[in-house]
Amino acid sequence: MSSILFSTSCYIKTEPYNLCISIDNDSISTTDELLMKIDTSEIRSNSINILDSIQIYFKSLTNDDILSERIILNKLLSIKQNEVSVNESDSSSLLQRISSKEIGKDNKISSSQSTQVNLTYVDISESFLWTVKRIELEMDCTSAQQLYSVLNQYLSKLKDRPRNLLVFINPECGNGKGSAVYEEQILPLFEEAKINIKTIYTERANHARDYITEESIDDYDGLICVGGDGMFSEICHSILLKTAQQAGLNINDPTTHLKRPNLRIGVIPAGSTDAVAFGTTGHNDPITNALQIIIGKSLLIDIATVHNERSFVCFMATMFTYGFFGNIIEQSDNWRFFGPLRYSLAGFVQFIRNASYHTKLSITQVSEKSSQIKCEGHYEAIICLNMPCRCDKSKFGMSPSVHLADGSFDVILVKHSWRLTFLRFLHHIARHSRAVEELSNVQRYRATEVVIHPIVSRPKELGNWACDGELIEGNEIRIRAHHQLLNLFASGIHLDQIKKINEEESKVVSTSVMKKISSIIDILTAKPWCLVFLFFLLLFLFFYFF
Numbered sequence: 001m002s003s004i005l006f007s008t009s010c011y012i013k014t015e016p017y018n019l020c021i022s023i024d025n026d027s028i029s030t031t032d033e034l035l036m037k038i039d040t041s042e043i044r045s046n047s048i049n050i051l052d053s054i055q056i057y058f059k060s061l062t063n064d065d066i067l068s069e070r071i072i073l074n075k076l077l078s079i080k081q082n083e084v085s086v087n088e089s090d091s092s093s094l095l096q097r098i099s100s101k102e103i104g105k106d107n108k109i110s111s112s113q114s115t116q117v118n119l120t121y122v123d124i125s126e127s128f129l130w131t132v133k134r135i136e137l138e139m140d141c142t143s144a145q146q147l148y149s150v151l152n153q154y155l156s157k158l159k160d161r162p163r164n165l166l167v168f169i170n171p172e173c174g175n176g177k178g179s180a181v182y183e184e185q186i187l188p189l190f191e192e193a194k195i196n197i198k199t200i201y202t203e204r205a206n207h208a209r210d211y212i213t214e215e216s217i218d219d220y221d222g223l224i225c226v227g228g229d230g231m232f233s234e235i236c237h238s239i240l241l242k243t244a245q246q247a248g249l250n251i252n253d254p255t256t257h258l259k260r261p262n263l264r265i266g267v268i269p270a271g272s273t274d275a276v277a278f279g280t281t282g283h284n285d286p287i288t289n290a291l292q293i294i295i296g297k298s299l300l301i302d303i304a305t306v307h308n309e310r311s312f313v314c315f316m317a318t319m320f321t322y323g324f325f326g327n328i329i330e331q332s333d334n335w336r337f338f339g340p341l342r343y344s345l346a347g348f349v350q351f352i353r354n355a356s357y358h359t360k361l362s363i364t365q366v367s368e369k370s371s372q373i374k375c376e377g378h379y380e381a382i383i384c385l386n387m388p389c390r391c392d393k394s395k396f397g398m399s400p401s402v403h404l405a406d407g408s409f410d411v412i413l414v415k416h417s418w419r420l421t422f423l424r425f426l427h428h429i430a431r432h433s434r435a436v437e438e439l440s441n442v443q444r445y446r447a448t449e450v451v452i453h454p455i456v457s458r459p460k461e462l463g464n465w466a467c468d469g470e471l472i473e474g475n476e477i478r479i480r481a482h483h484q485l486l487n488l489f490a491s492g493i494h495l496d497q498i499k500k501i502n503e504e505e506s507k508v509v510s511t512s513v514m515k516k517i518s519s520i521i522d523i524l525t526a527k528p529w530c531l532v533f534l535f536f537l538l539l540f541l542f543f544y545f546f
């Protein structure tokens with residue numbers, strides 16, 4: 001049963017409405033009770049169902065059938081009020097218009113003075129992109145004051161919401177778009193939500209790492225990185241290593257049980273791949289991520305440690321690769337002068353090489369009783385995935401069903417095969433949501449630990465290892481999952497949601513392709529010489545190649 005906690009009359013544009021705050025809980029009947037119960041933790045922020053059931057709705061006073069906007073109170077960003085006076089010269093002022101209207105005895109708004117109330121809130125009704133909506137109300141001063149006070153008190157009691165954030169911005173990320181994304185789209189939202197921000201524009205690689213290592217960050221509720229996966233990786237490493245060091249843990253021991261940091265990490269995607277944002281929210285939309293940070297969404301994720309035969313090497317947040325994809329990273333690093341094209345060129349060269357690597361693996365699988373299996377063979381690619389790794393080039397990610405927080409990661413082994421068979425694998429990961437192990441040359445295991453041991457007679461026979469896009473060194477690599485080691489500001493994402501996102505995106509893409517085709521047809525019909533030119537060009541190409 002739901003209870004009405006607060007009710008008043010108001011105007012939206014020129015229409016009279018009844019504003020109600022309701023809750024799906026009949027043991028709470030007033031806003032004072034609600035605020036007290038949140039305070040005494042009877043309703044804690046993590047009892048999501050109750051908090052999500054508190055909503056503001058507006059019912060038309062002139063037409064019973066019209067129910068305007070519903071605002072889930074948990075998604076409210078801010079409330080602002082402005083007094084409006086009847087003496088204002090603007091004859092179009094709402095007050096002048098409403099003062100002439102009679103709504104009925106109980107619902108009449110005082111005509112002497114009224115207050116304009118602006119509510120800003122998060123809308124998640126459309127697609128998976130979160131957006132900001134605003135609603136402007138006009139009501140009598142006393143009601144406005146009560147509403148303002150109740151809503152502000154409510155907002156101040158939401159424990160999940162961050163109050164103090166430390167934001168690192170990589171101005172160089174995504175071809176230099178980091179500062180603009182932050183200043184134009186994100187900062188106004190943080191200000192609207194009254195979050196205290198300390199901003200650091202990084203001046204070099206590892207600037208954020210040095211700051212986190214050397215300074216006290218205990219006063220913050222979270223660390224935010226504006227950038228790509230490289231920037232996320234830097235912040236993730238710094239906070240995990242600092243926490244391990246403070247707890248006196250030996251990170252070089254692969255069996256060490258690591259400690260989760262107290263701070264949550266948020267990502268504002270502005271990089272070139274944004275696999276972390278895609279993997280944890282389904283999109284790389286900066287506004288969606290910023291709103292999930294403000295609302296205080298929490299997502300625990302696994303992180304894996306990577307050790308070589310000597311010591312700790314790095315953490316794996318997204319993907320570890322040996323062979324094909326590692327070689328692409330190595331080659332594209334040497335071909336930076338080609339710009340973003342270098343990845344496609346390096347990929348083409350590696351595809352033509354069709355190299356494979358003799359390797360032994362020991363995989364500890366996830367099952368009721370962890371079982372260990374041994375594999376040996378010639379593999380073109382060995383891939384470990386902590387996240388689906390969806391990106392612009394892979395619609396569903398390489399491993400669409402990988403779980404973000406169950407203490408495991410996916411191991412994909414791609415056996416040596418004909419180029420055409422390998423091409424089928426590449427096509428599969430670019431477009432399909434089906435399990436990759438359906439292909440004859442691919443095996444997939446869900447593992448908690450894997451030891452990868454290349455069998456080589458000379459170091460030159462080793463392929464390249466790369467973790468989260470960075471090359472690493474080693475003769476033998478051990479990867480171990482750490483269950484829910486990091487807490488992110490994110491909503492999480494499921495395969496079904498990704499399918500829906502892809503459907504929506506492909507609709508947009510096909511309309512834009514249709515638009516392009518029709519504009520080309522327009523040009524060709526408007527300028528017939530283009531058709532003649534095209535005809536001769538095709539003729540030339542035909543004779544040149546055949």
Ligand SMILES: Nc1ncnc2c1ncn2[C@@H]1O[C@H](COP(=O)(O)OP(=O)(O)OP(=O)(O)O)[C@@H](O)[C@H]1O
Nearest residue numbers: 173174202203204205206227228229230231271272
């Ligand atoms: N001011 C800076 N100048 C140069 N490099 C920086 C700066 N700040 C951070 N970096 C480094 O740049 C690297 C890449 O950053 P980021 O991931 O944000 O950008 P990106 O364009 O997405 O790159 P990529 O996707 O290739 O990782 C990070 O490893 C980070 O350490």
